[in-house]
Amino acid sequence: MIVDDHEVVRRGIADVVAAAEGLDVVAEAGTVADAQRRGALLKPQVALVDLQLPDGTGIDVITALAQSSPDTRAIVLTSFDDDDALAAAVQAGARAYVLKTVRGSEIVDTVRAVAAGRVLLDERTLTRRRQAHPDPTANLTASESKVLDLVAKGMTNRDIADELGLAEKTVKNHVTSMLAKLGLSRRTQVIAWVASQHSTSWR
Known part of the structure; x- marks a missing residue:
């Protein structure tokens, strides 16, 4: 078609x-x-x-x-x-x-x-x-990397806070820092970006 x-x-x-x-x-x-x-x-x-x-x-x-x-x-x-x-x-x-x-x-x-x-x-x-786009995740802290994975799964800040045992405000700070380091502005962009990175292993 x-x-x-x-x-x-x-x-x-x-x-x-x-x-x-x-x-x-x-x-x-x-x-x-x-x-x-x-x-x-x-x-x-x-x-x-x-x-x-x-x-x-x-x-x-x-x-x-x-x-x-x-x-x-x-x-x-x-x-x-x-x-x-x-x-x-x-x-x-x-x-x-x-x-x-x-x-x-x-x-x-x-x-x-x-x-x-x-x-x-x-x-x-x-x-x-x-x-x-050389791997920008190399600049993420261990906590930011965990937050990246959970944001990519569509989880909210509250969900992530519960998952990691952190305060919601701390998670929000991690998200803000993670987005800045990746050059992104929205959570939806994180999901698309992670999907595009996985695509390199499909070939």
């Missing part, structure tokens, strides 16, 4: 995929709602999903497919060469993150690889992320 709100782009991708031996396009969608409905009905083996859609995002599509068609493997195909977008895609469970600047043959190769069960990520994007 191909999900992209630009019909010309969608048709172009569909033509490339359909022309490849052993691959069939079973559905096309231009919105999150269309993708959710058709995905649930047809349960495609692979979904090529754009990130920006008129009624939401490709992340919404991937999240919905995980519920309605858990065997569908998602590939993000986007024009956004963006660290936050990559992290969000990884967190949602995307198997690959491919830029629209790639050749048609690379799209076909990625579809085949993901259909076969592999997890791929755009190597250039990952390399740039690793170079731009």
